[in-house]
Amino acid sequence: MVFEKSFTFLTSEYNQYTLITEKIESVVTESGVTNGMVTVLSRHTTTGITTNEALECLESDIDEFLCRLVPEDHPYAHARMLADYGSTAGNPTGHLKALLTGNHAHFLVRDGRIEKGGAQEVYFCEFDGPSERTFLVQVMGE
Template sequence: MWWNPVGIWEQEVPPIKTLNIRTFAREELRDITHLVQGVVDDSGIADGLCMVYVPHTTAGVTINENADPDVVRDIIETLDKLVPRGLSYHHTEGNAPAHVKAVLTGNSISVPVQNGRLGLGTWQGIFFCEFDGPRNRKVVVQVLRNT
């Protein structure tokens, strides 16, 4: 679903695209690098900045290693040790730790775009962080053009 302005400047507005993601576990780090690169591809923007924004309060987004899946397991488990479910929280919906984890990871990341490619490091991938799944989630990808 692309946002399209009305009027003659339509083709001048860099795109924002909303991705729909289905998560399958309570906690899950999902590699969405290829989806984000797809939005950059469709934008036709060669040089700029790509911002990935998560419009949820119990999910986040982060960048880390996508080669060894054990890294992601360690991230999930360590966050769980830092913000355990067993503690007493005021928020009574049972997902208070998910809110705190979203604060710790943050809900947006930015990556330079060069020659039409995300300027990620060799081992880097972009991960949607589900902390209160499974759910249907949205991820907003915006590409800003260099001028």
Template sequence: MHLSVETTARVELVDLTDRISGEISPDANGVCTVFLQHTSAGLLIQENESRLKGDLQNMLESVVPTGAGYGHDEIDNNADSHLRAALLDSSLSIPVVDGKLQLGTWQSVFLVELDGPRTRSVLVTVT
């Protein structure tokens, strides 16, 4: 299954939980793999709370500041997005029981846009 995700900002967290859940057959049992086909974005399981999402964005900027003289900036001027993505996941594995993602009470699945706005491709499989 393929999800196309439109982002609207350079750095943004997009909750994919409902879209992923909607792709899973009601009788599915196994592991849901979520795979992001990009190198300047990432995946994350975290709580969907607005202040925490802002804190995550601030943390990424603090750890990998924009415009810090990275070599790759000479090519695309987006080295910070690639370096930030290296700190996140490009794939996630989530157990599925009776068609439901086995996420914890406060867990949501996010695409973390780091070089937007863009259209991102996310593959979802259950095996």
């Protein structure tokens, strides 16, 4: 069996970390799958999906870490006029941060629940907001 649901929402910050664990858990419950897999996938190249502990201090540490690795003031090749878009690309840091976080996560579903650690939460990461964003949740199993 395959069950899928999408979620669209507006982000409010340039860099933003939104907890989506409860939405994923609700899709697993709604699917009726007791054993299988759940995949969460972002539909955007300047967003990420990642898993970590949900602490504000850790969120700020993650954000500061990514900003040190991918500084805004670097002379990126992507920050130039793009004829295909008809405008200047101003989001190279978003693409690179998304590369580091990844755009998806997978979890086992066992006995109708996501198999994850007690402190493990799933984040949707915005790196080029504010914007309208969509992520997909697909549950496969029996």
